[in-house]
Amino acid sequence: MTAAHRKIIHIDMDAFYASVEQLDFPELRNKPLAVGGSEIRGVISAASYEARKFGVRSAMSGKLAIKKCPELIFVKPRFDRYKEVSQQIRAIFLEYTDLVEPLSLDEAFLDVTINKKNLKSATNIAEEIRRKIFETTGLTASAGISVNKFLAKIASDYNKPNGQKTIRPEEIIPFLDALEIKRFFGVGKKTCEKMYHLGIFTGSDLRMKSIDFLEEHFGNSGLHFYQLARGISNSPVVPNRLPKSIGAERTFTENFTSIIPLQDKLKDVCEEVSIRLQKRNLSGKTLTLKIKYSDFTLQTKSTTLPYYISSYDLLLDTALDLLANSDLKTSVRLIGIQISNLNINQKKAEYVQLKFRF
Template sequence: MDAFYASVEQLDNPDLRGKPIAVGGNEERGVVAAASYEARKFGVRSAMSSMVAKRNCPELIFVKPRFDRYIEISNQIREIFLEYTNLVEPLSLDEAYLDVTENKKGNPSATMIAQEIRQKIKEKTGLNASAGISLNKFIAKVASDINKPNGQKTVPPEEVEEFLEKLEIRKFHGVGKVTAEKMFQLGIFKGIQLKQKSEEFLTEHFGKSGSHYYNVVRGVHTSEVKPNRIRKSLGAERTFNENISSEIFMLERLENIAEEIERRLKKSKVAGKTVTLKIKYSDFTLHTRSKTLPYFIANKEVILDTAKELLYQEKMKNSVRLLGISLSNLNTDKNVKETHKKEIAMQLKFEF
């Protein structure tokens, strides 16, 4: 979807249409969750500090997020996907992979299917969508950004090699700002230069990711579309209007966050073992601390007690602008489930 959260707000509120808006944060604090295309012209981007966003675009309008509404529309879009295939892998509320090799419409053209889906989304929700079509997830993902907004790009098998060789390295999915800068220093600016490097060279400079870069620039990406994508973690965080230096106030905020996580856990019917506390200080340094419990938890009391323990592990180095808690090692994870079964099996062997 194109600028999904911001587009929904402009759809529901005509007064916001054609104006630069940011979903999330406010003029003084917080982080931009999404920016309209009008705001992007001024350099406003998601994950940007609200203060920086406002400085870039003085006319920027901040709008509070309404996730219930975004979920509602996301479900409508998902229903359209399922008219064509059951092989739908959601990445987020506004993005998904579809495998249409064999589809319910019997349509041999993935390009035509993408056009139909985008048209149906527009008719049903009033929103624009973009699409990328190719022979694997990596290339389709990259292609989906080429003709945004409200467009699509098809990269057929015979054009994959040329497409990737000409592609700027910054547009390779998974190559962030830091990695791109490192590649620039190594003389890698486009896919063609990346392709000239050996796998050993790339592994030496980028670790395990080196093998990934070596393969994808050659059009090799074997990950299948997984319709039942397993959630790995669940969490919540809060950015404060004013920096907090008192641990008493921090505990109040952590209790609110723990309540939110408990609500989400119950809704998702999951539990986890590892609690992680996230602290962002006023100087924007980020610290995380984790503890793994010997049993699954899903209630706010245990989550909060563990978060408190992690909070007191080290003395606060500065005032705090953000606190977050997440729960991982969920009982939806296949490896965790297998370990849990073994633990139960061992317990059943004990003699009483």
């Protein structure tokens, strides 16, 4: 079946983490709420819609958030609870199709071209799913419906919260022409600024540019942007998408200027990554150390080994070697590691001699 005949739904839960907290704790309802972070430090994972009215957003520092909203309430994230609710939502998706591609705990793509209930209208399916999610969990969701993932993703954000939008085939070009370029899924901040400098502010502006012009200014992404302006995206919905990397990080309650406490913090991070790898029966060759300083500048250092690793000992040894060879600039507020170059496509496992630390 061609991409033009697909029926794709993107379901996006509304302020998921914050909404779960407000659901479980009625005293938090209708109040500006931030999950994660604090008045002193840390980064916000999610903000309720009451907090968003003040300009509070995810990935914002807690210090800035409290300036924008002095009444902001901070709560610690409860990821086990969020995962529990996410699994309830996933079960609803699977009532309609097995072609479910989760993007995170709170959003997923569904291909309902051929569905288990033999329903012809993807719009009606989205309405049913949103209603079942509310009846089952007490939470609201928004949905986007169209012929591909790109358009469905944009549409789901159009009538948030607790709404949905369908972009039918004949509506694709008029819809994209009028859309601000910053709202195109996949156009980040730097790319957006570059497009502004080139006089590209809307989808119509982008569609007027030739492939040659776009490739000249955006390289290999030129053809991609040319197709997006026309609503062309052939990426299928892929269930159980395998990860490209596994990682973990820690943000500290106080900044560190010495390598000694960082070595200790790496133990917790490596233990978490090892558990995640072994749960998925994965290992990797490339380890990247991530260091974020108090001024929010980021430093990374990587090494690629000749063999795959997943054990705590080998992860820690490799991470400590990278840390020892990193020139610390100022005080450190976050440290993390990421394992990539995974053995997903390996038919045979590769083994290494066990390494013991004394």
